[in-house]
Amino acid sequence: xxxxxxxxxxxxxxxxxxxxxxxxxxxxxxxxxxxxxxxxxxxxxxxxxxxxxxxxxxxxxxxxxxxxxxxxxxxxxxxxxxxxxxxxxxxxxxxxxxxxx
Numbered sequence: 001x002x003x004x005x006x007x008x009x010x011x012x013x014x015x016x017x018x019x020x021x022x023x024x025x026x027x028x029x030x031x032x033x034x035x036x037x038x039x040x041x042x043x044x045x046x047x048x049x050x051x052x053x054x055x056x057x058x059x060x061x062x063x064x065x066x067x068x069x070x071x072x073x074x075x076x077x078x079x080x081x082x083x084x085x086x087x088x089x090x091x092x093x094x095x096x097x098x099x100x101x
Contacts, residue, residue, distance in 0.1 A: 003059065010048065013044065013048045013051075020035075033099055036099040037100045037101075042096050042099070053089050057085055061078060061081070
């Protein structure tokens with residue numbers, strides 16, 4: 001269920017990005033930073049990152065559970081995947097916070 005909900009949000013946000021970049025072709029750094037600094041865009045982008053992380057976690061977890069049968073290796077792989085996804089999420093949120101300053 002989480003993967004389907006996140007997929008719907010991702011599709012909607014991609015459509016929004018497509019429309020935005022068609023209307024604003026080739027924004028410079030100041031426009032890009034101003035756009036990301038807008039509170040609504042920042043929150044929407046944070047939701048996009050969260051949806052990607054959830055979508056990726058569910059998909060990778062299912063692959064590992066289906067194909068890795070040794071319990072110890074499975075635990076290590078799931079832990080590494082969770083750490084990498086959490087790190088990517090924190091890094092992206094940090095970037096969004098710095099863009100809004």
